[in-house]
């Protein structure tokens with residue numbers, strides 16, 4: 750068990766290259782530098798290395814080192830002096846929701862997360878922290894691709910909660926040069942893969958990252974207002 754209480758055995762999955770490309774919606778090409786967040790055993794990195802050799806670099810990040818990582822070793826624990834290059838893939842151990850966890854700035858063309866972020870993140874603040882870390886380590890012109898963002902019957906989104914929170918994070922991020930889109934995911938026959946899930950694609954066109962304080966303050970304020978509104982409605986005051 751990690752400090753955050755997740756069990757490695759309990760969540761172990763090993764989706765490979767085909768599933769990553771389909772669900773995250775990208776075509777693997779030579780020359781890319783990719784970070785896989787919540788990589789579990791790192792099967793995606795391994796298959797990319799088999800297909801592209803050293804023409805693509807995929808670093809696997811997870812809360813755990815994992816005993817079953819045969820091709821890699823724990824090589825990076827969040828401070829540069831502990832980093833050791835190990836090809837075909839680097840294994841980075843760290844928690845994306847922890848503010849003190851540091852990744853190298855502007856290093857990746859693509860940051861992906863499949864069934865990890867924001868699926869596994871419980872609250873909005875942790876989601877924001879993880880997104881900021883992804884944005885910081887992404888090169889200008891790069892993309893963050895995440896799946897799934899689950900949508901429940903009330904429109905609540907995994908990791909973001911109330912849809913207004915998502916819209917605010919999107920709006921503030923757009924001011925800093927990021928574009929946000931929620932896309933349906935379809936298979937090769939055009940059928941929806943998951944009816945209640947969307948892929949989140951974030952593109953970075955500037956060097957600036959929205960400050961955490963601004964994102965959090967605004968979202969929290971909005972949530973407080975919504976709570977206040979609910980309370981007032983319970984008391985029969987529908988003026989708000």
Ligand SMILES: C[S@@+](CC[C@H](N)C(=O)[O-])C[C@H]1O[C@@H](n2cnc3c(N)ncnc32)[C@H](O)[C@@H]1O
Nearest residue numbers: 762763764787789811812844845846863865869
């Ligand atoms: C369901 S597995 C998905 C593994 C792989 N991406 C796949 O699709 O086969 C979720 C992984 O996310 C990792 N994870 C969850 N929260 C994380 C966090 N805050 N930072 C880094 N990794 C995290 C878990 O340890 C787990 O290995």
